[in-house]
Amino acid sequence: MVVQVVRGFYAVAYAVKLCRPNVVCAYPITPQTEIVERLAEMYANGELKDCEYITAESEFGAASILVGAAAAGARTFTATCSQGLILMSEVLWNAAGLRLPIVLVVTNRAMSAPLSIWNDQQDSMLMRDAGIPQVYVENLQEAHDVIPQAFKVAEDRRVMLPFMVCMDGYKLTHAYEPIDVLSQEVVDGFLPRYNPPVYMTTKNPLTFGSYAPPHCYMELRVALQNAMTRAKEVISETCREWAKTVGRDWGGHLVEYFTEDAEVVAVAMGSLVGLVRDVVDEMRSRGRRVGLVKLRTLRPFPVEEVRRALRSANKVIVFERSVSFGYEGPVAIELKGALYRSGNTPEVYSIAVGLGGRDVPRALIVDCINKVIEGRIREGFHFEGVKPFEEVLAP
Amino acid sequence: MKALSEKLKVSLGGTSGPFGSRRMKTGWWGTEWPKVDLEKCTGCRLCEMYCPEPCIWIQDVDRKRKAVVDYDYCKGCGICSVVCPVGAITMEVKEMYKV
Amino acid sequence: MKTYFGPGHGACPGCGLAIAAKTVINALEGRCFVVNPTGCLEIISSQYDRSAWGVPYIHSLFENAASVASGIEVALKVLGRKDEGHVVVLAGDGATADIGIGCLSGMFDRGHNVLYVCLDNEAYQNTGNQQSGLTPTGANTTTTPAGKLQPGKLQRKKNMPEIAVAHGAPYVATASVAYVPDLTRKVKRAVEFEGSKYLQVHCPCVTGWGISGRDVIPLARLAVETGLYPLVEWENGAVVRVMKIREKKPVEEYLKPQARFRHLFTHPKGKEVIGLIQRIADENIRRYNLLMGAG
Numbered sequence: 001m002v003v004q005v006v007r008g009f010y011a012v013a014y015a016v017k018l019c020r021p022n023v024v025c026a027y028p029i030t031p032q033t034e035i036v037e038r039l040a041e042m043y044a045n046g047e048l049k050d051c052e053y054i055t056a057e058s059e060f061g062a063a064s065i066l067v068g069a070a071a072a073g074a075r076t077f078t079a080t081c082s083q084g085l086i087l088m089s090e091v092l093w094n095a096a097g098l099r100l101p102i103v104l105v106v107t108n109r110a111m112s113a114p115l116s117i118w119n120d121q122q123d124s125m126l127m128r129d130a131g132i133p134q135v136y137v138e139n140l141q142e143a144h145d146v147i148p149q150a151f152k153v154a155e156d157r158r159v160m161l162p163f164m165v166c167m168d169g170y171k172l173t174h175a176y177e178p179i180d181v182l183s184q185e186v187v188d189g190f191l192p193r194y195n196p197p198v199y200m201t202t203k204n205p206l207t208f209g210s211y212a213p214p215h216c217y218m219e220l221r222v223a224l225q226n227a228m229t230r231a232k233e234v235i236s237e238t239c240r241e242w243a244k245t246v247g248r249d250w251g252g253h254l255v256e257y258f259t260e261d262a263e264v265v266a267v268a269m270g271s272l273v274g275l276v277r278d279v280v281d282e283m284r285s286r287g288r289r290v291g292l293v294k295l296r297t298l299r300p301f302p303v304e305e306v307r308r309a310l311r312s313a314n315k316v317i318v319f320e321r322s323v324s325f326g327y328e329g330p331v332a333i334e335l336k337g338a339l340y341r342s343g344n345t346p347e348v349y350s351i352a353v354g355l356g357g358r359d360v361p362r363a364l365i366v367d368c369i370n371k372v373i374e375g376r377i378r379e380g381f382h383f384e385g386v387k388p389f390e391e392v393l394a395p
Numbered sequence: 396m397k398a399l400s401e402k403l404k405v406s407l408g409g410t411s412g413p414f415g416s417r418r419m420k421t422g423w424w425g426t427e428w429p430k431v432d433l434e435k436c437t438g439c440r441l442c443e444m445y446c447p448e449p450c451i452w453i454q455d456v457d458r459k460r461k462a463v464v465d466y467d468y469c470k471g472c473g474i475c476s477v478v479c480p481v482g483a484i485t486m487e488v489k490e491m492y493k494v
Numbered sequence: 495m496k497t498y499f500g501p502g503h504g505a506c507p508g509c510g511l512a513i514a515a516k517t518v519i520n521a522l523e524g525r526c527f528v529v530n531p532t533g534c535l536e537i538i539s540s541q542y543d544r545s546a547w548g549v550p551y552i553h554s555l556f557e558n559a560a561s562v563a564s565g566i567e568v569a570l571k572v573l574g575r576k577d578e579g580h581v582v583v584l585a586g587d588g589a590t591a592d593i594g595i596g597c598l599s600g601m602f603d604r605g606h607n608v609l610y611v612c613l614d615n616e617a618y619q620n621t622g623n624q625q626s627g628l629t630p631t632g633a634n635t636t637t638t639p640a641g642k643l644q645p646g647k648l649q650r651k652k653n654m655p656e657i658a659v660a661h662g663a664p665y666v667a668t669a670s671v672a673y674v675p676d677l678t679r680k681v682k683r684a685v686e687f688e689g690s691k692y693l694q695v696h697c698p699c700v701t702g703w704g705i706s707g708r709d710v711i712p713l714a715r716l717a718v719e720t721g722l723y724p725l726v727e728w729e730n731g732a733v734v735r736v737m738k739i740r741e742k743k744p745v746e747e748y749l750k751p752q753a754r755f756r757h758l759f760t761h762p763k764g765k766e767v768i769g770l771i772q773r774i775a776d777e778n779i780r781r782y783n784l785l786m787g788a789g
Contacts (some may be wrong), residue, residue: 021728022569022572022573023563023565023569023572024567045625050572050573051572052571052572054565054568054604055604056561056600057596057597057599057600057603058559058596058597058600060558060561060596060597060745061558061561061596061597061600062561064554064555064558064561064562064564064565064597065562065565065568066565067552067554067558067561067562067565068552068554068561068562068563068564068565068566068567068568068569069566069569071552071564071566072527072566072569072570072573072575073563073569073573074565074568074573076565076570082569090555091554091555091558094555094729097408097409098408098409098554099407099408100408110511110517122494130531160407160408174589177721186426197409198406198407198408200528200551200552200566201528201575201578202524202525202549202550202578202579203526203578204550204636205413205524205549205550205551206410206411206412206413206550206551207410207411207412207413207545207546207551207552207553208408208545208550208551208553209408209409209535209540209552209553209554210409210410210411210540210541210542210545210553211537211540211541211553212409212541212542213540213541213542215403216403216542216543219403219405220405220409220542222405223405223407240665258617259610307549356609357557369604404545404664406541409542411540411541411543411544411545411548412543412545412549413545413548414502414542414545414546414547414548415499415541415543415544415545415546416500416501416502416503416539416544416545416546417502418502418544419502419503419504419626420502421501421502421503421504424507425507443515444674444675444678445513445671445674445711447500447505447507447509447510447512447513447516448500448501448502448503448512449497449501449516450501451502467501467502468500468501468502469509470629471707472505472507472508472509472700472707472710473508473514473706473707473708474508474707474708474710474711476708477708477710477711477712478711481651486708490695
């Protein structure tokens with residue numbers, strides 16, 4: 001066991017190196033740039049064996065290069081966020097339909113306009129419908145550990161889909177934390193060589209990316225849904241296998257914390273979970289029956305797990321790091337859908353905090369939970385931590 | 396037409412095998428078909444080179460190399476008749492369209 | 495009887511793209527990986543379970559063929575499978591000169607060992623003849639129609655071959671389905687070079703240009719003989735070969751048989767545009783020294 005204090009981007013880059021990628025494609029966008037820079041250094045020093053590092057001319061180009069490489073049988077990786085993610089979204093949808101297991105780290109960053117390089121989870125929300133599994137990590141150790149799991153799930157023959165690992169930009173990518181650095185032996189033992197059932201080769205000339213008229217398009221999309229359904233089980237299975245291999249169990253699709261008797265359950269994704277857990281601990285010690293659900297997998301959405309976790313809650317507070325403008329926080333929308341006709345219809349409070357990197361102080365979380373417990377806030381959607389402002393037409 | 400009881404094969408990512416198109420006999424498309432005058436044909440292969448399908452091939456006919464049309468696929472575009480340097484190919488209206 | 499493309503594909507009778515695609519693939523004897531962006535060729539040849547291809551083939555998106563080809567080339571290199579075949583892009587003019595030019599530039603810039611073939615039928619033909627960067631001056635397309643005021647497209651044809659040369663491509667050439675043996679020779683010559691090669695093939699479109707199958711080859715030859723589609727080869731940045739014009743033809747001979755140019759003979763501004771087209775042809779002849787006996 002080697003414990004090192006590392007920055008988030010290094011934890012990711014090093015884990016990617018251990019997974020022995022064949023093609024890494026880079027295009028810079030804050031705050032993921034350092035991930036691809038560390039990989040470039042490793043490449044320049046000969047530390048990435050059987051790997052080519054390509055500097056693409058855009059995120060769109062980067063993802064497209066990986067489509068070609070994955071189709072030809074290579075293990076592929078890139079990182080992006082925000083504007084880059086939305087630019088390559090066309091290709092990622094294409095890769096999902098083509099069933100190519102490209103692993104992607106999304107360093108969650110706010111969307112333009114206005115321009116913001118700071119953290120919120122708006123960017124990964126827009127990829128929910130594509131047929132790409134999404135997992136949100138809380139800290140650097142989890143980010144480091146999830147990378148090999150991401151490759152394993154993506155390349156599993158029951159899945160064969162791109163895989164998004166979401167980690168909060170700056171808050172995780174640039175943080176310093178001590179982590180147990182994985183060894184090559186452990187990762188080699190856990191992650192087998194990429195062995196796709198079909199790939200482009202002159203020895204077996206296949207046509208990829210067919211055009212499907214109405215008589216067969218639908219079945220191909222049903223197959224995509226089937227793959228996502230199987231991915232749910234494969235993610236849990238892989239998590240359990242990882243726990244056996246390394247001794248760290250990240251809990252599968254979600255982690256329940258004091259939910260059995262909780263009246264009020266907070267739900268959060270990503271780095272915010274750590275703060276909320278701390279607040280929950282403190283409130284429990286003062287007698288408040290609060291609990292926490294750390295939601296890890298947003299797609300495929302863990303309906304049964306969510307229902308079980310919230311079965312005794314009267315009030316659910318979803319701390320959102322994004323907004324579905326015109327409606328409410330997307331995680332609350334998903335949650336409410338899962339709770340429909342489940343036997344429990346708690347009050348759901350969708351509270352958007354920390355957009356565009358706005359700091360979320362501990363006091364704000366405490367205040368929100370107290371407001372809900374004491375009934376001082378109506379059910380539904382709220383922004384919290386907003387300064388008073390007035391809208392004007394011209395500056 | 397596939398029988399309704401035959402299940403559609405849905406391959407991973409919608410990949411297809413090679414040459415499935417050969418099941419599509421496009422020969423019925425056009426109103427004309429080329430007729431090769433085997434006497435004039437020199438087997439120069441120009442028709443084979445320029446055919447878009449391709450559906451005209453130089454083959455052994457009576458121990459000579461001559462152009463033979465595959466009428467299963469010929470759409471009657473007329474390119475072979477235009478490029479033939481000795482005028483061995485003429486486009487003729489198909490029987491079914493003759494008055 | 496050996497072909498690695500077709501028959502049974504859905505191309506229009508007399509389709510120039512089909513001639514070009516077949517020629518390129520067969521010139522490489524099937525030892526190639528084809529990347530084909532969205533367009534006519536893809537639609538007619540890659541329907542699910544009805545593929546016309548006997549080589550490994552991928553259709554990804556409209557604008558990313560050059561990038562996907564780059565990825566395949568890199569993967570083959572890394573996996574030790576470079577000898578399996580050449581990576582070839584067969585892309586339409588819209589996918590090359592307009593929406594895909596960013597990706598194409600990136601591919602040239604990185605110098606991947608890819609043969610990029612632009613099948614130039616001079617518009618977005620698959621969606622019904624909308625203008626592209628390679629649509630020539632004077633053409634009537636649905637987005638540059640000939641109306642009371644406008645006599646068709648007024649901008650010039652983007653000079654993609656010279657853009658490729660400027661990127662440092664080691665082998666760049668223009669070809670035409672009018673001369674299939676010449677096209678075959680150019681394909682074989684191109685793959686002798688290491689790096690990103692660009693080959694632009696003039697492919698008449700019966701439906702979009704408004705011509706019949708029998709006009710395809712004579713018309714493609716006229717395009718060359720008028721000087722409107724010069725057949726030039728560059729190696730390492732310098733012109734090394736051109737196809738000389740035996741007998742120069744006036745541009746009207748090329749324009750008149752095509753429905754897409756016919757308005758030029760009746761439109762009030764038509765004469766002016768024909769004059770402009772003739773100047774373009776003359777400029778090409780001068781620039782590339784296309785006349786027999788000259789230079």
